[in-house]
Amino acid sequence: MGLRINDTAPDFTAETTHGTINFYEWIGDGWAVLFSHPKNFTPVCTTELGTMAGMESEFKKRNVKIIGISVDPVESHEKWGQDIQTATGHSVKYPLIGDKDLSVAKLYDMLPAEVGDSSDGRTPADNATVRSVFVIGPDKKIKLVLTYPMTTGRNFDEILRAIDSMQLTARHQVATPANWKSGEDVIITPAVSNEDATKRFGSYDTVLPYLRKTKQPSA
Structure with a gap:
């Protein structure tokens, strides 16, 4: 059964570009956006990560933290960050989860359990379903889920618009x-x-x- 709106977002501990984090502790008492990527050094995802980096201040205004995840190890993320800045002009300062064992992708039902436990040898097409955006509220409930095909870049202005609506209608x-x-x-x-x-x-x-x-x- 997949994750649905108002389900409790699964907690996890993972290695990131900011060190080891516990997801719930990292969220704290605010909102969070978790957005996923099938593979490092892919063209559409490169533009998305840079776009989010350029919009981070807009999310902060709304008490929303940003965290990315890609099905690759953290050390690969560091190298990818240089390409992202070259392509978009923005440096990624928010954390990026390394999911080399696929555990978070499977926890959030973006990959089936039987796919194995290593990112080694997997292509972007193998991980094509790891293209989701989860908006998580202060109560750790999932407020919104969007999943995109690999060839369609995500519209993060729409994510902000939806957050504005959800925060307003919560009050x-x-x-x-x-x-x-x-x-x-x-x-x-x-x-x-x-x-x-x-x-x-x-x-x-x-x-x-x-x-x-x-x-x-x-x-």
């Missing part, structure tokens, strides 16, 4: 409509009565009996 009884961006109108959830909606949000617009919109709460 207020609202939801966000399609293509919502921070600052735009939100949806009042059905659990809030009309009377309570007026008390909470002031005025609102009833589009349909079950679809009520209001200004984004400010706090």
Whole structure:
């Protein structure tokens, strides 16, 4: 059974470019993005790691830590980092997990248990399913999962947009409509009565009996 939204994110201890970490301890009381890669020195992943490095400050503003994982040893990550900076102009300062025994990839159900326990001799195609993004909340629950094909670079602006929505809706009884961006109108959830909606949000617009919109709460 694969991991689903609201499942508890599996904890682990692993070697990274920042030394040995325990995942839960590293997350602390904030949010985290774990994003995975099938192999070092692959073109699409090189652009992704550099893009995330350039956006790290945006994640920090939201109390979100970034951690990558690639199915290769840590010493290979260090060499890859030089290529990432050459290609993108950004230096990777967030930790990158070395998953040479495939344990984290299997723990997060990105590879089946029977694939073995070594990254040696495995090609990017062998690890093609290790292309996921997990957003994990302060409660260590999985809030979002996205999995991409190897030929499609990930849109990290969308990850930020989704985090903005999830953090907002965790504080207020609202939801966000399609293509919502921070600052735009939100949806009042059905659990809030009309009377309570007026008390909470002031005025609102009833589009349909079950679809009520209001200004984004400010706090």
